[in-house]
Amino acid sequence: MEAISGLPALLSSSAKVVAVFSGVLVVVAYTTLAERRVSAFIQDRIGPNRVGPFGLLQPIADGIKSILKEETSPAAASRTFFILGPILAMVPAMVTFAVIPFAAPLPTPWGVVDMIIADVPIGILYILAFSSLGVYGIVLGGWASNNKYAFLGALRASAQMVSYEVALGLSLITVLMLAGNVTLTEMVWQQQQLDLWFALPLSLAFLLFVVSSFAETNRLPFDMPEAESELVTGYHTEYSAMKFSMFFIAEYSHMLTASALMATLFLGGWDIPFATWDDAFWYEGVLIRGFGPDGAPLAASPAWWKTLFTFGVFALKTGFFLLFFIWVRWTLPRFRYDQVMQLGWKVMLPTALAYIMVMAASMLILDQVGLPYGFAYGLALTGVSLVCTVLFIFYLDDDRIIKGAGARRAVSNPVPTGGGD
């Protein structure tokens, strides 16, 4: 079957843009509801259950409320940038979803449609570029508010996001090395070829990526920019109504993109585990599902139910990470600011660098030995990564990195002997 082209391609692309954009907005809306319900369950409460069955219409009610509320604008705020802030926060968060493949290609009478808005050749670089733009919205919003707390939040946000972007980017380098490409469709394909999701052969990269994603999306335990108990609500202190909602949507769509990215890069994207019938990839203009023993490509047979199934699997994986985001938020307390910086620069960055060295060396050795790219190759890397991860966790734990506040005081404040007990 041929890939779709011409006018039908244009129409299908437009349809995909509309579908994905509205899909992202709906998922974001329901993630806010999930956040409230899950946090309620964790705290032995019920959560919003008044609007519609199980509170399912709550996001709509929230939206109507946000639109109808009064827009306040502080007198001393810089008006242009005050309005620009939430827009700049929201747009990059929305745009990043364009390069994430969300299902197997769909056959139509006019040709096969890829289930991705834009399969750009720069894939991951596009995501990194746009997600780093998100910090501008936060900084501009916080600075233009002309409010001390908002400004502090913005400062923290910029420092934190810039610091963790380094670790995020470096943890991805091993993925790029293993996949040999930066497009996300190819990464899904490589994971199908390897018969192993990258979470196993690159477990430490996965760990570093998850931690950096939390920092990049400003979620607890890294919610320095908001820090309700310290900075009112940080950078969006002065925002109200729809402008506040836009910051909110931006945060949740960042979360959604990060979840989808984690699922795609490390959990095989839309790949169905332990099955090869769903595999599909454009190889020299032909849709293939793998290579035969003689190296000849085997043609894939796309079907609408395969697309549906793979989309379901992708949604499941993404949903798991969304739930994980929420779960972590309602468990862990916020780090201290110096701990965040320490973790970012003194732990994540060197670890990511060292891990790149180790993985590059192991891949080079495996290539020299002549092990073909496949399950055994992945298994060997899994072993190396496992050792790295265990070492990292052993080093990170045991009070070497994140010290409690009391640890230093105990030394400077010796206990007098002879006192009662």
Add this chain to the structure above:
Amino acid sequence: MAITVKTMHRPEPGQTSYLRAAAKGMILTLRHMLSPRTVTQQYPEEQTELSPRWRGTHRMEVHADGRPKCVACGLCPTVCPANCIRLVGGEDDQGNRYPIVFEIDEFRCIFCGMCQEVCPVEAIHLGQHFENAEYTRERFVYDLDRLMEQDHPVTLLWDPSDPAGE
């Protein structure tokens, strides 16, 4: 007992852990997430069981013929510590005293129950009722008709099995 200083021994470096403690916390929250032990009361649908000693909105007892039991003796406005009862007494042609005006300001009332304790004819009572929201402040001054209309159970003021409050 001699006063002693309890010294809290802070953990030494190397004794604490972040990751293990975090994992423990994650398991705890997961357990609650999967089986929440909810104690929330769905208020308008689920009503709280009020104690028999609950002191809430007043009500005036009425005779079988619909007259208030109040004899306008003036004891309740006298004893009221919040000064929220306004009483103007009158006398009918048979010499029976009755209240011409009997108003209780539910905003000023502190629900101490002394009016009920002091009433010689057991006319004024506090009730086991608390839902008295209104749109204006004036509506919180309950007049005689409104007090007689109330039909919630009256308070016991004290537990019959434990009259001394022990």
